Amino acid sequence: MDKEGNRRLSGFQELWGSRMVQRERIMNSIIEGFHLFGFQPQVLPSLYLAESLEKGSGMGEKMIYHFHDHGDRHIGLKFDHTIPLRDFVERNFSNLSFPYKRYEVGNVWRADKPGKGRFREFAQMDVDIVGDDSVQADIEIASFIPIVMQKIGVDVTVRLNSRKILSGLAETGQVETENKQFAMFRAIDKFDKVGTDGVLRELEKYGFSKDILKLTKEYLNIKGSDDNVISELQGLVGSSKSGKEGVERMKQVMRVIRDSGYKDEQFVLDPSIARGLDYYTGIIIETRFNPDPTYGSICSGGRYDNFIHNPTSGYAPAVGVSIGVDRLLAAMESTNLLHSAVTNTKVAFINFGLDMLPEYSKLANSLRGLGISTEICQTDKKIKDQFGFINKSNIPFAIAYGPEEAAKEVVKVKNMSTSTEEEVKITDLPIFIQKKINE
Amino acid sequence: MDKEGNRRLSGFQELWGSRMVQRERIMNSIIEGFHLFGFQPQVLPSLYLAESLEKGSGMGEKMIYHFHDHGDRHIGLKFDHTIPLRDFVERNFSNLSFPYKRYEVGNVWRADKPGKGRFREFAQMDVDIVGDDSVQADIEIASFIPIVMQKIGVDVTVRLNSRKILSGLAETGQVETENKQFAMFRAIDKFDKVGTDGVLRELEKYGFSKDILKLTKEYLNIKGSDDNVISELQGLVGSSKSGKEGVERMKQVMRVIRDSGYKDEQFVLDPSIARGLDYYTGIIIETRFNPDPTYGSICSGGRYDNFIHNPTSGYAPAVGVSIGVDRLLAAMESTNLLHSAVTNTKVAFINFGLDMLPEYSKLANSLRGLGISTEICQTDKKIKDQFGFINKSNIPFAIAYGPEEAAKEVVKVKNMSTSTEEEVKITDLPIFIQKKINE
Known part of the structure; x- marks a missing residue:
């Protein structure tokens, strides 16, 4: 428990209210985008044997939540969607048609130090194409990004490079061992944060030669048109x-x-893109959030051809990217792309008492039948307090239907933002509200 | 690892293919239903301090996945959405407006013995109204159920009863201690599985008197009209x-x-409904899946007024129900309410090679702009094999646009179910496909 006697663990989010409404809409739009490109949904377990999570992941044991279950199996919580995908494909190889195009949306866990925008539990939205080493798969996994981001009103630049080009740089500089190559890539990966000089200092710290520094500087200076x-x-x-x-x-x-x-x-071909993970083998992808480029990549990934074992021929090629929803949301929030008060509910009925409830229920259900989210004020509060609740909840329309209105077979519809009121015949209510909402 | 050398833990689901497509659609429809009734989305953490999960939950330690994290905190994975809701409301009491109407959709975990339709990780969709003890809240939490189930094409009967009525029964029979009362309710809760005689045998086993048995028999025999x-x-x-x-x-x-x-x-008022959990205090709700009533309740809950502490006045009243998605899905599957082959993708472009790819990408994006899920065949496979892939994937339309068609500025659209082919002017393609899909 923390100092307030609370039971909350730090690094875990509680999502609710307007922010959650918008998070849900954003995630749904992105999922619709996945559908538009023919990716199929998948959900894989959250828990695995710890050894299978650790294998080849490069994720330190300290970063993984792991424990022994009641059967004394050593279990870990997944920290990404790629390792579970590998596990799934390897076991189901003969049941899948390739290319297998899937997406997965769900939480992952890292026993990390929490901080600003860093959580211990967060949602990732992953898209992968498995079993296709063609240039077309590279193109598809990159080209869907701006369209999906456009759907949620976010302006992005997709930055592309290739690990093969970076390997070429390392070979040109005669960096021999794989470990030294990865160290070089990880130094270049810091370019966005520390600039060319910072990368060079990093390389120096790792003991790279003057020649390598010179070569890297030349490399990082490359810019201009594709040609x-x-x-x-x-x-x-x-x-x-x-x-x-x-x-x-x-x-x-x-x-x-x-x-x-x-x-x-x-799109931009950008040699400074390197990605931190070791398993990439071809195209690498980062996505710049243009309203505030300091936010780091909001959708990243690349080709990882030597990661998923194919039982018959060595490895199954794969390419994929991951959208960090909670980072995207934080970036949108800080650049005022999220609104302060959003609700799904469009209409609320003022409640004049239990006797009228069947009428409210019937009328509300007729609105719901048209897809209009409708609630009935729940309390026996005063009418004034009910209006206060509707106002605070940002529900756009309030409907008053009391004994007076019932006698005249009308309802009063109040537009909460303009404070204007209109009398509408009961039978006309659904069409009236639908028109108002579409205005 | 199991005998096949696999790394999969039993009791954990892998969801993909047609079943997953339908699961996603069903969950989305239910969520839309939640919106229609004015419930707001919420996501709470998966991990809690173990002590706060165990407190008053009645869930045995053996059923909870728990462990010590790297900071030696004793952590548990949540096994329902109600305990996290309690924790959230208690800490945020002053920030919430009541009634707080929320829903949560997410996984929960139980270190249970897995079995047919019983998983160790499964999704639950919970709906709750907190801070409202009115009869209207009871009505709302029950009355949304058939409408939401109708949206997904499932015929249900909502069965209602009240813990207060059961308490009345126990008081009439002079069952004095709370523990004995709960034992009585749990015996009655088995009615659907074991019938009246089974309930009476159960009561006898617990040492209840002949008088109680007689009284319970009378009680379970009550049926007929509401009146x-x-x-x-x-x-x-x-x-x-x-x-x-x-x-x-x-x-x-x-x-x-x-x-x-x-x-x-x-709806039916059914005295045999009792619910197993101890914390209910008022209305209790179960939902019979009419296509196969042996499936057990697919949406259950009730009022639990003495569970969430209110810092100022004792307890915050609450009422809620939970939909067990994976049980619902299993029930739908067994009664042929799920289809064998469903995909979101509507159109696939046959791929004549990399040179044509920009054309496919442009045309596909114009279809996607109309909300039509479209993919481009990914491989350099023979045309015949591409058709085979489209067929196997149950994609309804294949589009051929090769050098021959390009010269004539047409595409060939093949209806995969009828095997008929039509030639369409390129510029007419989006409208043509949209019409075909709506047919």
Whole structure:
């Protein structure tokens, strides 16, 4: 318990009220976006044997919530949706048709230090294409992002690069071991936060040579049009096989995206993108939240071809991205893209007492039949206090139907924002309200 | 690991394919139903200090997943949504307006023995009204059920009773201690499974007297019209204060529901309903799945006025029900209310190669703009194999747009169920498909 005697654990969110209403709408819009691109829903367990979570994840034991269950099995809570996907695909390989295009929306847990915008339990929305190593899968997993974000009114830039290009850079600089290569990538990954000089200091700290620093600086300075970036990358890393392949593939990706009808500023080929995780093997993707680019990537991922075992031929290729809903929400909140008071409810009936309740119930159900969210004030409070509740709850319309109105077979509809009142025939109420809402 | 070397824990579901598509649609329809009645969304943490989960829950330690985290706090995974609601309301009492009408949809965990239709992780959809002890709240929490179930095409009967009536029965029979009363209620709760004789045997086993057995038999035999049930209950339990109050309240509940425009068979006042949990204090609710009544209740709950502490005045009254989604889904599956092959995707583009990809992407995005889920075949497979994939995936329309069609500025639309093909002008495609889907 904390100092107030509370039982709440830090790093865990309580979501409710207007913020939760908007969170739910945003998540639903994104899920509709997943459907539009033919991704199929999936839900996988939250609990796994700890050993299968840890295997090849690069996630330290300290970051995983793990424990022994009543059968003394060593269990862990999932910390992402990718490890469970690997587990699922490996066991169901023969039941799936490939490419397997799925999305998963759900909570993950990290026994992390909580902080501003960092939670121990948070929702992730993952999209993956498994069993397809084509350039087309790379393009699809990147090109759906701006459309989905547009649906929720968020302006983004999708930034693309390739781990193969980074490998090419490492090979050109003769960085030999995989561990040193990953250290180099992780240093470059900090570019957004620390700039070129910060990356170079980081590399120096890890003992990289002056030559590598010079090469990295040149690399990070590459910018301009696709053609320009591609030709400079070709010059810099093209002598390595991996670098050459990476540049060639990104050339194809950018060409198709440019010809698909997107706006130029929705995508950029950006050599400074590196991603922290070790398992990426091809395209890597980050998404800049344009209203405030300091917010870090709100949708990230890439190709991970050497991660999911294929029982017959080595590995199943895969590419995917993950949307961090709660970070996205925090970013939208801080840039005033969330509203302060939003409710789903459109209409509330003032309650004149239990005798009238069957009438309210009938009328409310007729509105609900048209898809209009309607509630009936619940208390025996004074009429004035009921209006106060409706006002505080931001419900746009209040309906008064008391003995006086019943005698005249009308209801009074009050528009709460304008404080104007109209008398409507009972039988006309559903159509009247529907028209008002659509105004 | 199990005998196949798998890493899957038993009692945990993997949801995907057609079943998952339908589960998602059903859950969304139910959530829309919650909105229609003015319930607001809420998401509360999955992890709590174990002591706060256990407090007054009646849930045995063996049923709770609990462990010590890295800070040596004793943590538990939530096993329902009611305990977290209590915790939330108690800490946020001064920030909430009452009645607080909320719903929560999410997973809960039980370290239970898994079995047919019993999982260790499953989704529950809870609806609660906190801070309102009125008969109207009782009515609302019951009356939304048939409407929500209608939305997903499930025929139900909502069965109502009151713990106060049961208390009245216990008082009439002079069952004195609370523990003995609860034992009596739990015996009656088994009525659906074991019948009157089974309940009486159970009572005998617990040492209840012949008189109690006789009284309970009389009580369980009460049936007929509302008026009849109410007058018989009045005769049987009305001498106790609690019994009298319970019968009077249920009389009001039934009268309002009957006058609200529901069909008679959607609600029944059923004295055999008792509910297993100890914390109920008033109305109790179970929902019979009419296509197969042996399935047990698919939406249950009741009033629990002595559970949530109110910092100023003792307790906050509350009433709520919970829908067990996965049980509902299992029931629908077994009665053929789920279809064998359902996808969200409506259209797939046959892929003639990378050069055509920008065209497919543009056309697909124009369909997506109309809300039509569209995918582009992903592989460099033969055309025949692509059709095979579309067929297997149950996607209703395939679109062929190759060099031949491009020259004529048309696409070929194949209806996969009828195997008929039509040639359509490219510019007419979106409207053509929209019409076909609405047919």
